Structure formats: C-alpha cells, structure tokens
Amino acid sequence: MARRGATEYAPAVTNRPLVPAKDVWRRPGGLSRWFSRHWLEVAMVAPLFLYVFFFMLVPVAQSFYFSFVEAGTQNVTLGNYREIVNRSQFKDAFINTLGITAIGVTMEMVIGIVIALMLARGFRGRGLFRSIVLVPLGVPTLVAGAAMLYFIGFNGYLNEILRDLGIIDVPVYWQQSGFRGMFAIALADLWKATPLVVLILLAGLEAIPGDIYEAAGIDGAGGWQKFWHHTIPLLMPAITMALILRAIDAFRIFDIALVLAGQAIPVMSSFVYFDYQAGNTNTASAAAVLLLFMIVVFVIAYIFLVERRAEVER
Amino acid sequence: MSVTAAEPQAPEQATVVREPGRGFAWENLGFWLLAILIGGVLLLPLYVLFKVSVSSLADATAPRPSYLIENLTWENWQRLLAWEIIGPPLQHSLIVAFGTAILAILIAAPAAYVISRLPRGTRYLIVLSLLFTRMFPEVIIATPIASNFFSWGLNDTNLGLIMAHLIRTLPLVAWVLVGTFEVIPRDLEESSAVDGAGRIGTLVRIVLPLALPGIAVAGIFAWLDSWNDLLYAIYLFLTERTLPLITYYYASRGTVTDVATFSVILAVPVILLTLVLQRWIRSGYLSGAVKG
Numbered sequence: 333m334a335r336r337g338a339t340e341y342a343p344a345v346t347n348r349p350l351v352p353a354k355d356v357w358r359r360p361g362g363l364s365r366w367f368s369r370h371w372l373e374v375a376m377v378a379p380l381f382l383y384v385f386f387f388m389l390v391p392v393a394q395s396f397y398f399s400f401v402e403a404g405t406q407n408v409t410l411g412n413y414r415e416i417v418n419r420s421q422f423k424d425a426f427i428n429t430l431g432i433t434a435i436g437v438t439m440e441m442v443i444g445i446v447i448a449l450m451l452a453r454g455f456r457g458r459g460l461f462r463s464i465v466l467v468p469l470g471v472p473t474l475v476a477g478a479a480m481l482y483f484i485g486f487n488g489y490l491n492e493i494l495r496d497l498g499i500i501d502v503p504v505y506w507q508q509s510g511f512r513g514m515f516a517i518a519l520a521d522l523w524k525a526t527p528l529v530v531l532i533l534l535a536g537l538e539a540i541p542g543d544i545y546e547a548a549g550i551d552g553a554g555g556w557q558k559f560w561h562h563t564i565p566l567l568m569p570a571i572t573m574a575l576i577l578r579a580i581d582a583f584r585i586f587d588i589a590l591v592l593a594g595q596a597i598p599v600m601s602s603f604v605y606f607d608y609q610a611g612n613t614n615t616a617s618a619a620a621v622l623l624l625f626m627i628v629v630f631v632i633a634y635i636f637l638v639e640r641r642a643e644v645e646r
Numbered sequence: 647m648s649v650t651a652a653e654p655q656a657p658e659q660a661t662v663v664r665e666p667g668r669g670f671a672w673e674n675l676g677f678w679l680l681a682i683l684i685g686g687v688l689l690l691p692l693y694v695l696f697k698v699s700v701s702s703l704a705d706a707t708a709p710r711p712s713y714l715i716e717n718l719t720w721e722n723w724q725r726l727l728a729w730e731i732i733g734p735p736l737q738h739s740l741i742v743a744f745g746t747a748i749l750a751i752l753i754a755a756p757a758a759y760v761i762s763r764l765p766r767g768t769r770y771l772i773v774l775s776l777l778f779t780r781m782f783p784e785v786i787i788a789t790p791i792a793s794n795f796f797s798w799g800l801n802d803t804n805l806g807l808i809m810a811h812l813i814r815t816l817p818l819v820a821w822v823l824v825g826t827f828e829v830i831p832r833d834l835e836e837s838s839a840v841d842g843a844g845r846i847g848t849l850v851r852i853v854l855p856l857a858l859p860g861i862a863v864a865g866i867f868a869w870l871d872s873w874n875d876l877l878y879a880i881y882l883f884l885t886e887r888t889l890p891l892i893t894y895y896y897a898s899r900g901t902v903t904d905v906a907t908f909s910v911i912l913a914v915p916v917i918l919l920t921l922v923l924q925r926w927i928r929s930g931y932l933s934g935a936v937k938g
Contacts, residue, residue, distance in 0.1 A: 470919065478905050
C-alpha cells in the first residue's frame with residue numbers, strides 16, 4: 333500500500349501517501365507518525381476546511397435549529413413551518429420560485445443550445461460574436477435586474493417593441509404577480525445566465541468527435557435527424573450539468589427579484605430576507621430550510637428520472 | 647461507366663466536408679441574420695442603461711420611450727460622481743473586493759495544492775463536495791451569519807463583509823485552483839527535491855510561478871463575486887453602503903436615471919475584467935468538468 337502510493341505520485345510536500353492507512357487509528361503511534369510526516373499538508377488544508385465548516389456548515393445547522401424551535405421559549409416545535417405555509421406571501425413565493433425556474437431554465441436551455449450550435453460552426457466574426465454572447469456573464473446580477481426595469485415597466489421598451497411590431501395595442505402591466513411577473517423575472521435571468529449555459533454546452537459540443545457527424549452524413553441523415561439522434565444524446569452530460577447548475581441558481585434567485593419587484597413578487601429567498609428583516613428569525617429559517625429541501629428534491633429527482641432513463645435507453 | 651457512377655458522389659462528398667460560413671451563400675444569410683439579432687438583443691439592455699443614464703428624468707419617464715439618445719445630458723453623472731455620494735460606497739466595495747480576493751487565494755491556494763496531489767478518488771470526492779455546497783441557498787447561511795456577526799460587532803464593517811463573501815467564494819476559488827495545480831507535472835517537483843530544495847522551497851520556487859496564471863484567474867473570479875454581491879451586503883450593512891446596496895436603494899426609491907447611472911458604474915469594471923478573462927474562460931477550461 334505504502335509502496336504503491338509512493339510511486340504513484342511524488343509531490344513536493346511529501347513522498348509518502350497522504351491518505352492515512354485504514355488501520356492508522358489502531359496501530360500504536362500510527363496517528364502521530366502520520367501527523368509528524370504530514371503536518372505541512374494538514375496545515376495547508378486546515379484553513380479552508382475549518383472556514384467551510386464554521387462559516388458554512390455550522391450556519392446551515394443553526395438555521396435548521398432555529399426553524400425547529402419556538403421564538404423566545406426555545407421549545408422544539410413544528411409551529412414555524414405551520415405558520416409560514418399558511419401565509420399567502422409564502423405560497424406566492426413558493427409558486428413564483430417554481431414558475432421562474434421552469435420558465436427561465438427552459439428558455440435558457442433552448443436559446444443556449446441554439447447559440448452553442450452557432451458558435452460550434454467556424455465562421456468569420458465568430459470571435460466577435462463569442463465576445464458579445466459572453467458580455468452578460470460579466471454583468472452583475474443586480475444590474476441585470478436594474479436593466480430589466482426599463483424593459484418591463486409600463487412605459488418600458490418591452491411594451492414599446494411589442495407595440496411597434498403590432499403585437500399589442502395597449503401596454504401590458506408586467507410587474508404584477510402571476511405569470512407576467514414570473515416571465516419578467518425569468519427574462520432578466522435569461523439575459524444574465526444564458527452565456528454560462530452556452531459555455532458549458534459549447535464545451536460539450538467540442539468534445540463530440542467530428543467523424544460521428546461525417547458517418548451520419550454518409551448514412552444520409554438530415555440536419556434535424558442528426559441533431560436529434562446524434563448531437564443531443566452525446567451532449568447529454570453537458571446538458572445535465574448546465575441544467576442542474578442553472579436550476580439551482582434559479583431556485584436561489586434573489587437580486588433580480590428584489591430589484592425588479594421588491595415585495596410585490598416574492599420569491600423564496602426574498603421571502604426569507606424580508607421575514608428576517610421583520611424580526612422573525614425562526615420562520616425565516618423555516619422558509620430557508622424549505623428552499624434547501626426544494627433544491628435537493630429537484631436535483632435528486634432529475635438525476636433519478638433523467639439519468640436513469642438515459643441509461644436504460646443506452 | 648465507373649466514371650459516371652462516381653459522378654453523383656461528388657456533391658454528396660462536398661456537403662460532408664463543407665465548412666459552413668466560408669464564402670457567402672444564400673443559406674448563410676439566415677444564419678447571419680440570427681447572429682446579428684442575438685447579438686443585438688444581448689447588447690440592448692446595456693445600451694438602454696447607458697441611454698437612460700445620459701437622459702433627463704423627464705425624457706427617461708416619457709410615456710413612449712425613444713430608441714435613440716436624444717438631448718444628451720451628463721447631469722446625472724456629474725451629480726452622482728460627487729465624492730460625498732459615490733465615495734463611501736466605492737471605498738467599501740473596493741476594499742471588500744480586494745480583501746476577499748486576497749484572502750480567498752491565501753486560504754484556498756495551499757489547500758487546493760494538497761487536494762490536487764491526493765489520489766484520484768479522494769480528490770474528486772472533495773472537489774465534488776465543494777461544488778455541492780452551491781446547493782445551499784445563500785439565505786440559509788446568511789440568516790444565522792447575520793445574527794452571529796451582529797453579536798460579534800461585525801455588522802457594517804469591511805471585515806465582516808469580507809468574511810461573509812469568503813463563504814461563497816472559497817469553494818469556487820478552490821475548485822479553479824485544484825484544476826490549476828493538477829496540470830503542473832509532478833516530475834518538476836521531484837527533480838527539484840533531488841536538487842536539494844526543501845519542501846517549502848520547491849513550492850515557492852517551482853510550483854507557485856507555474857500556477858500564477860490560474861491563481862490570477864481565481865483571484866479575479868473572487869473579486870468579481872464580491873464586487874457584484876448584494877445579498878450579504880443587504881444582510882450585514884445597515885448604516886453603511888456598498889455600490890450594489892446603494893444601487894438597490896435608489897431602485898427601491900424609484901429615480902430611474904440614478905439607478906441606470908449607478909448600474910453603469912457598477913457594470914463597467916466588471917465587463918472590462920470579463921473581456922480580459924475571456925482569454926482564460928475558454929470552453930475547453932470547462933470541458934474537463936463536463937467529462938467528469
């Protein structure tokens with residue numbers, strides 16, 4: 333075991349295996365010998381792991397604790413959860429978050445695939461087009477929300493463009509709860525997040541070997557067939573990664589919703605913030621725990637449903 | 647006979663090896679129109695922000711907004727760039743962004759180096775769990791962090807905000823840096839060790855210079871992340887302001903021209919940095935992660 337580890341790699345900080353042997357605890361003096369060889373590695377790793385533990389994992393545990401105790405008495409209770417699910421503001425936040433995620437991520441994936449396919453072709457001006465596509469990636473999320481203020485406002489550009497195109501006669505009031513509000517927030521998210529989707533999908537496209545296309549072309553497969561039967565299945569790992577990353581971020585959406593609509597269109601994160609701001613740390617924590625629960629359920633469900641089915645088809 | 651049999655194959659072959667976009671065929675016209683449309687739509691919000699920031703309030707709130715810049719005025723810029731308004735939030739934002747970037751590198755780089763030298767299985771496990779911390783909604787962390795920091799007197803301080811930003815930044819920076827250190831060949835370290843350099847000497851003189859580009863990219867990521875943050879700032883800063891915070895307050899009060907001006911101030915350094923970063927955010931950079 334020790335020999336194999338030593339030949340496998342020989343980094344500067346050690347020439348012995350970093351991962352202690354399984355029986356290091358039982359061997360007399362095993363632990364202290366391991367530590368005396370590897371104190372430098374331990375010292376290098378410790379700050380990161382301690383920071384993540386104390387400032388990320390401990391606060392999450394604290395939130396769970398807050399959510400299950402009664403404000404003031406500290407008695408264990410489910411009352412915080414019971415209270416928020418009965419609040420209409422919370423129901424709106426829950427539905428808005430699901431709606432924004434569904435609308436936003438769907439649009440991002442479709443438009444992302446189109447742009448990635450365009451960029452995968454070699455054409456003159458590709459570099460410039462790529463730069464333009466990546467610009468929103470750098471725009472602060474808050475600014476994406478602020479920019480959308482001028483589009484979705486009653487006198488905004490979205491109404492103006494739709495009127496000039498003759499699609500609507502009377503301006504639409506977008507900043508209201510319900511489908512319009514979700515769409516408006518998803519639109520801002522779309523602008524900000526599509527570049528990331530494009531980057532991930534483009535990386536996936538470039539990993540597809542070109543001779544598969546040539547073989548498909550010789551077999552006489554048309555463009556659409558080629559796309560549906562060759563590109564999409566081969567792109568599946570990239571699609572999964574982009575979709576999960578984007579959905580997680582869409583569930584956590586905060587800046588855009590806050591700037592665009594404040595409390596008028598609540599989402600889960602902004603509900604937690606305003607509830608905390610109002611002094612209800614315990615119910616705010618309960619909502620935050622439910623948001624975490626939504627994300628975990630989504631990720632597990634996606635991996636089980638989509639990945640399993642893909643494996644069966646293969 | 648054999649010649650005529652080969653004849654119809656020629657155009658078929660040509661379509662297979664054709665490289666689209668070379669030359670100007672009619673079928674490419676649709677492609678170009680789509681490219682121009684997408685590019686235009688993506689740049690439109692930035693143009694509108696700039697346009698509103700150089701319009702008077704009356705023009706910006708007109709019932710039918712104009713597409714072109716009319717009656718250009720720098721009045722908003724002159725008013726908001728006064729040091730009493732822009733100074734304090736700009737100072738906070740800059741100190742916190744640089745502080746976050748430097749501390750993130752100091753904490754994450756040594757750890758990332760050690761992780762990159764671990765056996766493959768352990769390494770992936772650690773990197774994946776770092777990525778999965780993204781699943782925690784930030785509000786679930788920010789709520790207790792805010793109450794802890796208030797009792798420690800860290801609210802409204804740059805240090806408190808730096809510490810909060812590190813929570814989100816460290817996993818990202820560590821992830822980028824593990825990728826950086828992974829590709830530095832171990833033979834170099836071995837030969838340096840043979841030459842008699844100590845363990846720390848090898849790290850500083852051999853590994854560090856090779857990793858500098860990656861460290862710079864990770865640092866810029868951290869800087870951007872901190873510069874853009876609204877969530878932790880809104881939780882922790884009650885009397886002081888950062889740039890995103892002051893933008894948000896103007897937005898909730900509703901002076902549209904001021905919001906646009908602050909947004910442009912906030913976005914310009916970020917867009918410039920991202921354009922610089924594009925040399926490194928190549929799609930190939932992410933492909934390793936996609937292939938898993």
